[in-house]
Amino acid sequence: MLKETSIHKNQIILQTGYFDLKQTFECGQCFRWNEVEQGHYIGLVKDKVLEMYQVGQEISFYNTDEKDFKDIWVDYFDLNRNYEELIEEISKEKIMKAATEYGKGIRILCQDEWETLISFIISANNNIPRIKKILERFSKLFGQKMCYKGEEYYTFPTPESLQGITEKDLEEIKSGYRAKYIIDAVQKVNESQVDLYNLKNLETGEARKELLKIKGIGPKVADCILLFSMRKYSCYPIDVWIRKVTEKLYFKRECTPKEIQKFAEDMWKDNAGFAQQYLFYYARNQL
Structure with a gap:
């Protein structure tokens, strides 16, 4: 929950408990945030490059402004939720008490539905370093280039921009058998066979059924998509x-x-x- 925010030119400083960048970015829910040095991360969300640095409970947001902080980052990082109360509510026995004490800085992100869908199709039977490399190659090949501090970053390609893509086109990203699943997802989303950006408005079971129409999405991947991009917090992904x-x-x-x-x-x-x-x-x- 937000405690105190100070606004500076191109920088916002947030004082908050129950938010740890390493735990949040490295708990397996996202793949496009990279640690530059200890406590220092850079990521790209849609067309926004964000640099973050943490010392204790102080988190600095760079390359943003007050409007984007309120319109994008408060929601993305779930900053209005009181995680202290949440942890108290779910920690009714010793196992979860130990788990929440160890990882109390985790916040569940509210990511883009399409990026999350493709990310977790790629995640199946895969490890995090390889997932990250595939997604970076995918974005570099099909996304839009952006520059920040002399470094190149690439937006995540939209389903519309991928219309007509083939397995041959995807060879360079080295996704293996998952290429055909990416193609199926592109087709079904573009043709509105799956109304992806409306699923968050459906009951969880109905939204899950819609996601399962896409090849390469089983119950676990569907629940990850629902949890990490659609605020379906009752989902318990089982791998x-x-x-x-x-x-x-x-x-x-x-x-x-x-x-x-x-x-x-x-x-x-x-x-x-x-x-x-x-x-x-x-x-x-x-x-």
């Missing part, structure tokens, strides 16, 4: 890792994804997505 962690820490036995989903809904209700992120980050780094 191999989170399944093993939930089984080990809570069930003490093997169980089905359906059992895990029901458990998350009962335990954390509309905040299951937040719980998943804390649990994922904690288990990946501490267990």
Whole structure:
């Protein structure tokens, strides 16, 4: 939750608790923020290059102004949510208390639906360094170049700009078998077979069904898209890792994804997505 903001020319300084850049950018929800040095990140969101630097609870935003901060970044970084209250609400037992204490600086971003969709299609059976490289090649090949401090950055290509793309066109990004899934997504979104930017207005189950129409999107990828770009916070994305962690820490036995989903809904209700992120980050780094 916003504590105190000071405005300077081309810089905004935010005093806030429960926000850690490293935890937020490196918890697996986004792939186009890069650490320049410790506590110092640069990322590109739509056509905005943002530079951020953190010391303690002070976070500096560079290359922005008051209008963009209020219109874009407050929403993108979920700055109006009281994460202290959220953590207190979901930390009813010792496992989640340990997870939230370890990763309390994580904030769930509100990313662009299209970029998130393509990012998580590429993420399937992949690792974060390789995902980042594929997305950077994809943006450099098909996006628009921007310059900041003498460095080149590239916007994420829109579905409209990718109309008619072929697997041959995608060879350079080295996405492998996922190329055909990217092409299917381009086609279905451009032809309004999936009304991507309206899905956030649907009930979560209906929005999930629409996403599953696109090749390469299964339940886990769909839930990641819903959680990280559409504010569907009841989603609890279940991959191999989170399944093993939930089984080990809570069930003490093997169980089905359906059992895990029901458990998350009962335990954390509309905040299951937040719980998943804390649990994922904690288990990946501490267990």
